[in-house]
Amino acid sequence: MTSENEAPPAPRRGLAEKRQAITRAARTVFGRDGYSRASIDAIAAEAGVSTRTIYNHFAGKELLFRTVVQESAGQVRDAHLEVVERHLAKVTDLEADLVALSLAWVAALTTFADHFALVRQINAEAAHLPKDLLDAWQDAGPRRAVTELGTRFGELADQGLLDAPDPARAAQHFVLLIGSEVTQRSYWGSYPLAPAETEEIVTAGVQAFLRAYAARPTR
Structure with missing residues:
Protein backbone atom coordinates (compact mmCIF):
# COMPACT_ATOMS: atom_id res chain seq x y z
CA MET A 1 0.00 0.00 0.00
CA THR A 2 1.02 3.61 -0.48
CA SER A 3 0.30 6.54 1.82
CA GLU A 4 -1.85 9.49 0.79
CA ASN A 5 1.22 11.66 0.30
CA GLU A 6 3.01 9.28 -2.03
CA ALA A 7 2.97 9.90 -5.78
CA PRO A 8 0.90 7.52 -7.90
CA PRO A 9 2.87 4.55 -9.15
CA ALA A 10 4.80 5.11 -12.39
CA PRO A 11 2.76 2.65 -14.50
CA ARG A 12 -0.42 4.62 -13.83
CA ARG A 13 1.30 7.86 -14.85
CA GLY A 14 2.64 6.09 -17.88
CA LEU A 15 -0.84 4.97 -18.93
CA ALA A 16 -2.19 8.51 -18.60
CA GLU A 17 0.71 9.94 -20.59
CA LYS A 18 0.25 7.28 -23.27
CA ARG A 19 -3.45 8.08 -23.51
CA GLN A 20 -2.67 11.79 -23.88
CA ALA A 21 -0.16 11.04 -26.62
CA ILE A 22 -2.79 9.00 -28.45
CA THR A 23 -5.51 11.66 -28.22
CA ARG A 24 -3.09 14.42 -29.28
CA ALA A 25 -2.01 12.38 -32.27
CA ALA A 26 -5.60 11.47 -33.12
CA ARG A 27 -6.63 15.13 -33.06
CA THR A 28 -3.82 15.91 -35.50
CA VAL A 29 -4.65 13.04 -37.85
CA PHE A 30 -8.43 13.51 -37.73
CA GLY A 31 -7.94 17.25 -38.29
CA ARG A 32 -5.71 16.57 -41.29
CA ASP A 33 -7.45 13.58 -42.88
CA GLY A 34 -11.01 13.63 -41.54
CA TYR A 35 -12.75 10.71 -39.88
CA SER A 36 -13.29 8.54 -42.93
CA ARG A 37 -9.74 8.71 -44.28
CA ALA A 38 -7.92 8.60 -40.94
CA SER A 39 -6.55 5.21 -39.95
CA ILE A 40 -5.52 3.71 -36.66
CA ASP A 41 -2.14 2.93 -38.26
CA ALA A 42 -1.62 6.63 -39.06
CA ILE A 43 -2.63 7.67 -35.55
CA ALA A 44 -0.29 5.08 -34.03
CA ALA A 45 2.58 6.37 -36.16
CA GLU A 46 1.83 9.98 -35.18
CA ALA A 47 1.71 9.02 -31.48
CA GLY A 48 4.77 6.78 -31.65
CA VAL A 49 2.89 3.79 -30.27
CA SER A 50 1.67 0.47 -31.61
CA THR A 51 -1.86 -0.07 -32.87
CA ARG A 52 -2.29 -2.60 -30.05
CA THR A 53 -1.60 0.19 -27.55
CA ILE A 54 -4.37 2.29 -29.08
CA TYR A 55 -6.82 -0.61 -28.86
CA ASN A 56 -5.82 -1.12 -25.23
CA HIS A 57 -7.14 2.39 -24.54
CA PHE A 58 -9.96 2.70 -27.08
CA ALA A 59 -12.25 0.03 -28.48
CA GLY A 60 -12.01 1.41 -32.01
CA LYS A 61 -11.72 4.43 -34.26
CA GLU A 62 -15.24 5.73 -33.58
CA LEU A 63 -14.74 5.79 -29.80
CA LEU A 64 -11.37 7.48 -30.23
CA PHE A 65 -12.92 10.08 -32.53
CA ARG A 66 -15.77 10.75 -30.10
CA THR A 67 -13.34 11.13 -27.24
CA VAL A 68 -11.07 13.50 -29.14
CA VAL A 69 -13.97 15.64 -30.37
CA GLN A 70 -15.51 16.00 -26.92
CA GLU A 71 -12.26 16.63 -25.08
CA SER A 72 -11.09 19.14 -27.67
CA ALA A 73 -14.45 20.94 -27.66
CA GLY A 74 -14.29 21.05 -23.87
CA GLN A 75 -10.96 22.88 -23.95
CA VAL A 76 -12.37 25.58 -26.23
CA ARG A 77 -15.54 25.76 -24.12
CA ASP A 78 -13.50 26.37 -20.97
CA ALA A 79 -11.58 29.15 -22.72
CA HIS A 80 -14.83 30.78 -23.84
CA LEU A 81 -16.36 30.50 -20.37
CA GLU A 82 -13.30 32.25 -18.95
CA VAL A 83 -13.65 34.99 -21.57
CA VAL A 84 -17.31 35.54 -20.65
CA GLU A 85 -16.47 35.71 -16.95
CA ARG A 86 -13.55 38.08 -17.49
CA HIS A 87 -15.40 40.58 -19.65
CA LEU A 88 -18.97 40.46 -18.37
CA ALA A 89 -18.60 39.88 -14.62
CA LYS A 90 -18.49 43.65 -14.20
CA VAL A 91 -19.47 45.83 -17.16
CA THR A 92 -18.26 49.42 -17.16
CA ASP A 93 -18.62 50.29 -20.86
CA LEU A 94 -21.01 47.90 -22.60
CA GLU A 95 -19.78 48.36 -26.17
CA ALA A 96 -16.09 48.32 -25.24
CA ASP A 97 -16.53 45.29 -23.01
CA LEU A 98 -18.42 43.41 -25.72
CA VAL A 99 -15.76 44.24 -28.30
CA ALA A 100 -13.03 43.00 -25.95
CA LEU A 101 -15.04 39.83 -25.29
CA SER A 102 -15.55 39.32 -29.03
CA LEU A 103 -11.86 39.66 -29.88
CA ALA A 104 -10.98 37.11 -27.20
CA TRP A 105 -13.81 34.82 -28.34
CA VAL A 106 -12.75 34.68 -32.01
CA ALA A 107 -9.07 34.38 -31.03
CA ALA A 108 -9.86 30.74 -30.25
CA LEU A 109 -9.69 30.07 -34.01
CA THR A 110 -5.93 30.47 -33.87
CA THR A 111 -5.27 29.60 -30.22
CA PHE A 112 -6.92 26.22 -30.73
CA ALA A 113 -5.95 25.74 -34.38
CA ASP A 114 -5.84 21.94 -34.07
CA HIS A 115 -9.41 21.91 -32.74
CA PHE A 116 -10.76 24.03 -35.57
CA ALA A 117 -8.94 21.86 -38.10
CA LEU A 118 -11.01 19.06 -36.57
CA VAL A 119 -14.16 21.19 -36.82
CA ARG A 120 -13.52 21.80 -40.53
CA GLN A 121 -13.43 18.05 -41.07
CA ILE A 122 -16.56 17.48 -38.98
CA ASN A 123 -18.47 20.04 -41.04
CA ALA A 124 -17.26 18.45 -44.27
CA GLU A 125 -18.31 14.97 -43.17
CA ALA A 126 -21.39 15.84 -41.11
CA ALA A 127 -23.80 13.96 -43.38
CA HIS A 128 -21.76 10.78 -42.86
CA LEU A 129 -21.34 11.05 -39.08
CA PRO A 130 -23.86 9.85 -36.45
CA LYS A 131 -26.13 12.66 -35.30
CA ASP A 132 -25.60 11.74 -31.65
CA LEU A 133 -21.87 12.30 -32.16
CA LEU A 134 -22.53 15.75 -33.63
CA ASP A 135 -24.87 16.55 -30.73
CA ALA A 136 -22.28 15.34 -28.21
CA TRP A 137 -19.72 17.69 -29.79
CA GLN A 138 -22.12 20.64 -29.58
CA ASP A 139 -23.14 19.80 -26.01
CA ALA A 140 -19.52 19.46 -24.89
CA GLY A 141 -18.47 22.78 -26.35
CA PRO A 142 -20.38 25.41 -28.34
CA ARG A 143 -23.83 25.01 -26.76
CA ARG A 144 -22.46 25.18 -23.24
CA ALA A 145 -20.48 28.33 -23.97
CA VAL A 146 -23.38 30.09 -25.68
CA THR A 147 -25.73 29.04 -22.86
CA GLU A 148 -23.46 30.74 -20.34
CA LEU A 149 -23.28 33.82 -22.55
CA GLY A 150 -27.09 33.89 -22.63
CA THR A 151 -27.18 33.71 -18.83
CA ARG A 152 -24.91 36.75 -18.64
CA PHE A 153 -27.02 38.61 -21.18
CA GLY A 154 -30.04 37.91 -18.99
CA GLU A 155 -28.19 39.51 -16.08
CA LEU A 156 -27.35 42.53 -18.23
CA ALA A 157 -31.01 42.79 -19.19
CA ASP A 158 -31.95 42.72 -15.49
CA GLN A 159 -29.48 45.57 -14.95
CA GLY A 160 -31.18 47.61 -17.68
CA LEU A 161 -28.23 47.42 -20.08
CA LEU A 162 -29.85 45.16 -22.68
CA SER A 186 -10.44 32.84 -42.54
CA TYR A 187 -11.88 29.51 -43.69
CA TRP A 188 -12.35 28.33 -40.11
CA GLY A 189 -8.96 29.64 -39.10
CA SER A 190 -7.01 28.12 -42.00
CA TYR A 191 -5.83 31.59 -43.07
CA PRO A 192 -5.92 33.88 -40.00
CA LEU A 193 -6.98 37.46 -40.63
CA ALA A 194 -4.88 40.50 -39.80
CA PRO A 195 -5.66 41.82 -36.30
CA ALA A 196 -6.99 45.12 -37.68
CA GLU A 197 -9.38 43.29 -40.01
CA THR A 198 -10.62 41.08 -37.20
CA GLU A 199 -11.19 44.08 -34.95
CA GLU A 200 -13.11 45.90 -37.68
CA ILE A 201 -15.38 42.90 -38.22
CA VAL A 202 -16.15 42.19 -34.58
CA THR A 203 -16.66 45.89 -33.78
CA ALA A 204 -19.22 46.13 -36.57
CA GLY A 205 -20.86 42.97 -35.25
CA VAL A 206 -21.09 44.34 -31.72
CA GLN A 207 -22.55 47.61 -32.99
CA ALA A 208 -25.17 45.71 -35.01
CA PHE A 209 -25.99 43.65 -31.92
CA LEU A 210 -26.41 46.76 -29.80
CA ARG A 211 -28.66 48.40 -32.37
CA ALA A 212 -30.94 45.41 -31.92
CA TYR A 213 -30.52 44.71 -28.21
CA ALA A 214 -29.27 47.78 -26.36
CA ALA A 215 -31.78 49.05 -23.81
CA ARG A 216 -33.51 52.22 -24.95
CA PRO A 217 -33.64 55.14 -22.52
CA THR A 218 -37.07 55.67 -21.03
CA ARG A 219 -38.70 59.05 -21.39
Whole structure:
Protein backbone atom coordinates (compact mmCIF):
# COMPACT_ATOMS: atom_id res chain seq x y z
CA MET A 1 0.00 0.00 0.00
CA THR A 2 1.02 3.61 -0.48
CA SER A 3 0.30 6.54 1.82
CA GLU A 4 -1.85 9.49 0.79
CA ASN A 5 1.22 11.66 0.30
CA GLU A 6 3.01 9.28 -2.03
CA ALA A 7 2.97 9.90 -5.78
CA PRO A 8 0.90 7.52 -7.90
CA PRO A 9 2.87 4.55 -9.15
CA ALA A 10 4.80 5.11 -12.39
CA PRO A 11 2.76 2.65 -14.50
CA ARG A 12 -0.42 4.62 -13.83
CA ARG A 13 1.30 7.86 -14.85
CA GLY A 14 2.64 6.09 -17.88
CA LEU A 15 -0.84 4.97 -18.93
CA ALA A 16 -2.19 8.51 -18.60
CA GLU A 17 0.71 9.94 -20.59
CA LYS A 18 0.25 7.28 -23.27
CA ARG A 19 -3.45 8.08 -23.51
CA GLN A 20 -2.67 11.79 -23.88
CA ALA A 21 -0.16 11.04 -26.62
CA ILE A 22 -2.79 9.00 -28.45
CA THR A 23 -5.51 11.66 -28.22
CA ARG A 24 -3.09 14.42 -29.28
CA ALA A 25 -2.01 12.38 -32.27
CA ALA A 26 -5.60 11.47 -33.12
CA ARG A 27 -6.63 15.13 -33.06
CA THR A 28 -3.82 15.91 -35.50
CA VAL A 29 -4.65 13.04 -37.85
CA PHE A 30 -8.43 13.51 -37.73
CA GLY A 31 -7.94 17.25 -38.29
CA ARG A 32 -5.71 16.57 -41.29
CA ASP A 33 -7.45 13.58 -42.88
CA GLY A 34 -11.01 13.63 -41.54
CA TYR A 35 -12.75 10.71 -39.88
CA SER A 36 -13.29 8.54 -42.93
CA ARG A 37 -9.74 8.71 -44.28
CA ALA A 38 -7.92 8.60 -40.94
CA SER A 39 -6.55 5.21 -39.95
CA ILE A 40 -5.52 3.71 -36.66
CA ASP A 41 -2.14 2.93 -38.26
CA ALA A 42 -1.62 6.63 -39.06
CA ILE A 43 -2.63 7.67 -35.55
CA ALA A 44 -0.29 5.08 -34.03
CA ALA A 45 2.58 6.37 -36.16
CA GLU A 46 1.83 9.98 -35.18
CA ALA A 47 1.71 9.02 -31.48
CA GLY A 48 4.77 6.78 -31.65
CA VAL A 49 2.89 3.79 -30.27
CA SER A 50 1.67 0.47 -31.61
CA THR A 51 -1.86 -0.07 -32.87
CA ARG A 52 -2.29 -2.60 -30.05
CA THR A 53 -1.60 0.19 -27.55
CA ILE A 54 -4.37 2.29 -29.08
CA TYR A 55 -6.82 -0.61 -28.86
CA ASN A 56 -5.82 -1.12 -25.23
CA HIS A 57 -7.14 2.39 -24.54
CA PHE A 58 -9.96 2.70 -27.08
CA ALA A 59 -12.25 0.03 -28.48
CA GLY A 60 -12.01 1.41 -32.01
CA LYS A 61 -11.72 4.43 -34.26
CA GLU A 62 -15.24 5.73 -33.58
CA LEU A 63 -14.74 5.79 -29.80
CA LEU A 64 -11.37 7.48 -30.23
CA PHE A 65 -12.92 10.08 -32.53
CA ARG A 66 -15.77 10.75 -30.10
CA THR A 67 -13.34 11.13 -27.24
CA VAL A 68 -11.07 13.50 -29.14
CA VAL A 69 -13.97 15.64 -30.37
CA GLN A 70 -15.51 16.00 -26.92
CA GLU A 71 -12.26 16.63 -25.08
CA SER A 72 -11.09 19.14 -27.67
CA ALA A 73 -14.45 20.94 -27.66
CA GLY A 74 -14.29 21.05 -23.87
CA GLN A 75 -10.96 22.88 -23.95
CA VAL A 76 -12.37 25.58 -26.23
CA ARG A 77 -15.54 25.76 -24.12
CA ASP A 78 -13.50 26.37 -20.97
CA ALA A 79 -11.58 29.15 -22.72
CA HIS A 80 -14.83 30.78 -23.84
CA LEU A 81 -16.36 30.50 -20.37
CA GLU A 82 -13.30 32.25 -18.95
CA VAL A 83 -13.65 34.99 -21.57
CA VAL A 84 -17.31 35.54 -20.65
CA GLU A 85 -16.47 35.71 -16.95
CA ARG A 86 -13.55 38.08 -17.49
CA HIS A 87 -15.40 40.58 -19.65
CA LEU A 88 -18.97 40.46 -18.37
CA ALA A 89 -18.60 39.88 -14.62
CA LYS A 90 -18.49 43.65 -14.20
CA VAL A 91 -19.47 45.83 -17.16
CA THR A 92 -18.26 49.42 -17.16
CA ASP A 93 -18.62 50.29 -20.86
CA LEU A 94 -21.01 47.90 -22.60
CA GLU A 95 -19.78 48.36 -26.17
CA ALA A 96 -16.09 48.32 -25.24
CA ASP A 97 -16.53 45.29 -23.01
CA LEU A 98 -18.42 43.41 -25.72
CA VAL A 99 -15.76 44.24 -28.30
CA ALA A 100 -13.03 43.00 -25.95
CA LEU A 101 -15.04 39.83 -25.29
CA SER A 102 -15.55 39.32 -29.03
CA LEU A 103 -11.86 39.66 -29.88
CA ALA A 104 -10.98 37.11 -27.20
CA TRP A 105 -13.81 34.82 -28.34
CA VAL A 106 -12.75 34.68 -32.01
CA ALA A 107 -9.07 34.38 -31.03
CA ALA A 108 -9.86 30.74 -30.25
CA LEU A 109 -9.69 30.07 -34.01
CA THR A 110 -5.93 30.47 -33.87
CA THR A 111 -5.27 29.60 -30.22
CA PHE A 112 -6.92 26.22 -30.73
CA ALA A 113 -5.95 25.74 -34.38
CA ASP A 114 -5.84 21.94 -34.07
CA HIS A 115 -9.41 21.91 -32.74
CA PHE A 116 -10.76 24.03 -35.57
CA ALA A 117 -8.94 21.86 -38.10
CA LEU A 118 -11.01 19.06 -36.57
CA VAL A 119 -14.16 21.19 -36.82
CA ARG A 120 -13.52 21.80 -40.53
CA GLN A 121 -13.43 18.05 -41.07
CA ILE A 122 -16.56 17.48 -38.98
CA ASN A 123 -18.47 20.04 -41.04
CA ALA A 124 -17.26 18.45 -44.27
CA GLU A 125 -18.31 14.97 -43.17
CA ALA A 126 -21.39 15.84 -41.11
CA ALA A 127 -23.80 13.96 -43.38
CA HIS A 128 -21.76 10.78 -42.86
CA LEU A 129 -21.34 11.05 -39.08
CA PRO A 130 -23.86 9.85 -36.45
CA LYS A 131 -26.13 12.66 -35.30
CA ASP A 132 -25.60 11.74 -31.65
CA LEU A 133 -21.87 12.30 -32.16
CA LEU A 134 -22.53 15.75 -33.63
CA ASP A 135 -24.87 16.55 -30.73
CA ALA A 136 -22.28 15.34 -28.21
CA TRP A 137 -19.72 17.69 -29.79
CA GLN A 138 -22.12 20.64 -29.58
CA ASP A 139 -23.14 19.80 -26.01
CA ALA A 140 -19.52 19.46 -24.89
CA GLY A 141 -18.47 22.78 -26.35
CA PRO A 142 -20.38 25.41 -28.34
CA ARG A 143 -23.83 25.01 -26.76
CA ARG A 144 -22.46 25.18 -23.24
CA ALA A 145 -20.48 28.33 -23.97
CA VAL A 146 -23.38 30.09 -25.68
CA THR A 147 -25.73 29.04 -22.86
CA GLU A 148 -23.46 30.74 -20.34
CA LEU A 149 -23.28 33.82 -22.55
CA GLY A 150 -27.09 33.89 -22.63
CA THR A 151 -27.18 33.71 -18.83
CA ARG A 152 -24.91 36.75 -18.64
CA PHE A 153 -27.02 38.61 -21.18
CA GLY A 154 -30.04 37.91 -18.99
CA GLU A 155 -28.19 39.51 -16.08
CA LEU A 156 -27.35 42.53 -18.23
CA ALA A 157 -31.01 42.79 -19.19
CA ASP A 158 -31.95 42.72 -15.49
CA GLN A 159 -29.48 45.57 -14.95
CA GLY A 160 -31.18 47.61 -17.68
CA LEU A 161 -28.23 47.42 -20.08
CA LEU A 162 -29.85 45.16 -22.68
CA ASP A 163 -33.36 44.76 -24.00
CA ALA A 164 -33.29 40.98 -24.42
CA PRO A 165 -36.60 39.22 -23.66
CA ASP A 166 -34.96 35.98 -24.89
CA PRO A 167 -31.34 36.13 -23.67
CA ALA A 168 -30.52 32.71 -25.10
CA ARG A 169 -31.55 33.81 -28.59
CA ALA A 170 -29.68 37.09 -28.11
CA ALA A 171 -26.53 35.10 -27.33
CA GLN A 172 -26.97 33.10 -30.54
CA HIS A 173 -27.36 36.32 -32.52
CA PHE A 174 -24.32 37.83 -30.85
CA VAL A 175 -22.05 34.89 -31.69
CA LEU A 176 -23.21 34.93 -35.31
CA LEU A 177 -22.69 38.67 -35.65
CA ILE A 178 -19.19 38.72 -34.22
CA GLY A 179 -17.94 35.38 -35.49
CA SER A 180 -19.49 34.31 -38.77
CA GLU A 181 -17.60 36.72 -41.02
CA VAL A 182 -14.29 36.01 -39.28
CA THR A 183 -14.91 32.29 -39.63
CA GLN A 184 -15.85 32.53 -43.30
CA ARG A 185 -13.06 34.89 -44.34
CA SER A 186 -10.44 32.84 -42.54
CA TYR A 187 -11.88 29.51 -43.69
CA TRP A 188 -12.35 28.33 -40.11
CA GLY A 189 -8.96 29.64 -39.10
CA SER A 190 -7.01 28.12 -42.00
CA TYR A 191 -5.83 31.59 -43.07
CA PRO A 192 -5.92 33.88 -40.00
CA LEU A 193 -6.98 37.46 -40.63
CA ALA A 194 -4.88 40.50 -39.80
CA PRO A 195 -5.66 41.82 -36.30
CA ALA A 196 -6.99 45.12 -37.68
CA GLU A 197 -9.38 43.29 -40.01
CA THR A 198 -10.62 41.08 -37.20
CA GLU A 199 -11.19 44.08 -34.95
CA GLU A 200 -13.11 45.90 -37.68
CA ILE A 201 -15.38 42.90 -38.22
CA VAL A 202 -16.15 42.19 -34.58
CA THR A 203 -16.66 45.89 -33.78
CA ALA A 204 -19.22 46.13 -36.57
CA GLY A 205 -20.86 42.97 -35.25
CA VAL A 206 -21.09 44.34 -31.72
CA GLN A 207 -22.55 47.61 -32.99
CA ALA A 208 -25.17 45.71 -35.01
CA PHE A 209 -25.99 43.65 -31.92
CA LEU A 210 -26.41 46.76 -29.80
CA ARG A 211 -28.66 48.40 -32.37
CA ALA A 212 -30.94 45.41 -31.92
CA TYR A 213 -30.52 44.71 -28.21
CA ALA A 214 -29.27 47.78 -26.36
CA ALA A 215 -31.78 49.05 -23.81
CA ARG A 216 -33.51 52.22 -24.95
CA PRO A 217 -33.64 55.14 -22.52
CA THR A 218 -37.07 55.67 -21.03
CA ARG A 219 -38.70 59.05 -21.39
